[in-house]
Amino acid sequence: MANAALASTTFLSEEFLAQRNIDLADETVFEVFASMLGLEVAVAPPPVPEIGEGDERTAIVGYSGAMRGCCEVQMNHSAAAAVATAMLGGVPTDDSDSLNDAVGEIANMIAGGWKDRIPSLSSHCNISPPTVITGRAYKVHMSRPSVKIIRCYHFGGNHLFLTLRREDVTGG
Amino acid sequence: MKGTILVVDDSAMMRKIVLRTLKMAEVEFDQVLEAGDGVEALTLLRAHTVNLIMCDINMPNMSGLELLLQIKEEKLAAGVPIVMVTTEGSEPQVRQAILAGAKGYIRKPFTLDHIKNNVKPLLVA
Numbered sequence: 001m002a003n004a005a006l007a008s009t010t011f012l013s014e015e016f017l018a019q020r021n022i023d024l025a026d027e028t029v030f031e032v033f034a035s036m037l038g039l040e041v042a043v044a045p046p047p048v049p050e051i052g053e054g055d056e057r058t059a060i061v062g063y064s065g066a067m068r069g070c071c072e073v074q075m076n077h078s079a080a081a082a083v084a085t086a087m088l089g090g091v092p093t094d095d096s097d098s099l100n101d102a103v104g105e106i107a108n109m110i111a112g113g114w115k116d117r118i119p120s121l122s123s124h125c126n127i128s129p130p131t132v133i134t135g136r137a138y139k140v141h142m143s144r145p146s147v148k149i150i151r152c153y154h155f156g157g158n159h160l161f162l163t164l165r166r167e168d169v170t171g172g
Numbered sequence: 173m174k175g176t177i178l179v180v181d182d183s184a185m186m187r188k189i190v191l192r193t194l195k196m197a198e199v200e201f202d203q204v205l206e207a208g209d210g211v212e213a214l215t216l217l218r219a220h221t222v223n224l225i226m227c228d229i230n231m232p233n234m235s236g237l238e239l240l241l242q243i244k245e246e247k248l249a250a251g252v253p254i255v256m257v258t259t260e261g262s263e264p265q266v267r268q269a270i271l272a273g274a275k276g277y278i279r280k281p282f283t284l285d286h287i288k289n290n291v292k293p294l295l296v297a
Binding site: 032087098112113122 | 182183184185186188189192230231232258259260263264279280281282283
């Protein structure tokens with residue numbers, strides 16, 4: 001009985017890792033870039049590059065409710081500047097606050113757009129405001145074991161890394 | 173258009189995008205007010221008369237839904253169209269916003285057509 005209730009209100013690991021959800025992540029990224037930035041973006045072919053060169057930014061948006069986890073969007077300074085410039089309609093920008101804001105907002109739209117595409121999450125999962133951190137020396141600690149989807153996209157010579165993490169409510 | 177618009181979003185980038193898209197949709201105002209959360213928006217609304225409010229939902233300090241309720245409570249911006257602009261596209265959020273007084277709803281990411289179809293009609297009504 002308890003297991004049946006759990007299954008009806010949560011988003012299980014197998015469902016999370018389904019190819020359809022990966023496709024929906026891609027679709028969400030394409031939509032955000034086309035609508036809000038006017039930039040073409042594509043899934044980066046393997047081998048996926050190292051993010052490298054310093055001053056990376058990672059925006060994290062938390063999920064709660066039917067799915068506990070987070071959406072992480074990571075890009076380097078050059079990619080963040082390209083996104084911020086596109087957001088401002090082509091006005092070049094390089095200041096740290098604008099870049100953090102831009103990466104945070106992209107993460108916010110991807111996190112929200114992805115879960116809204118999944119009927120079992122749309123009305124049953126909330127997102128937190130984005131938190132932006134800089135640098136590479138960080139580790140995301142979840143309170144339970146987690147599964148994740150990692151995608152890499154490229155746009156105009158830049159890369160964006162997307163990680164969707166989901167806590168395993170049945171394991172650990 | 174004569175008048176004042178208030179854009180409420182904790183992202184300064186998003187405020188700029190909203191204003192730029194409105195301009196592309198030929199929705200322009202004499203005066204633009206910007207607020208980073210519901211608390212700032214209330215302060216502006218107590219001091220200014222506005223003609224359109226574009227408001228995010230998911231904000232620190234005071235959310236867009238809380239702001240809508242406070243606007244109602246203080247009888248601020250009576251008759252002014254309020255359009256929610258947010259990543260939260262779920263039905264309960266929309267319902268809550270409409271019940272609290274919002275006249276329209278746009279999900280981020282949005283397009284020029286979304287603005288034309290959902291905001292412009294509110295201004296001529």
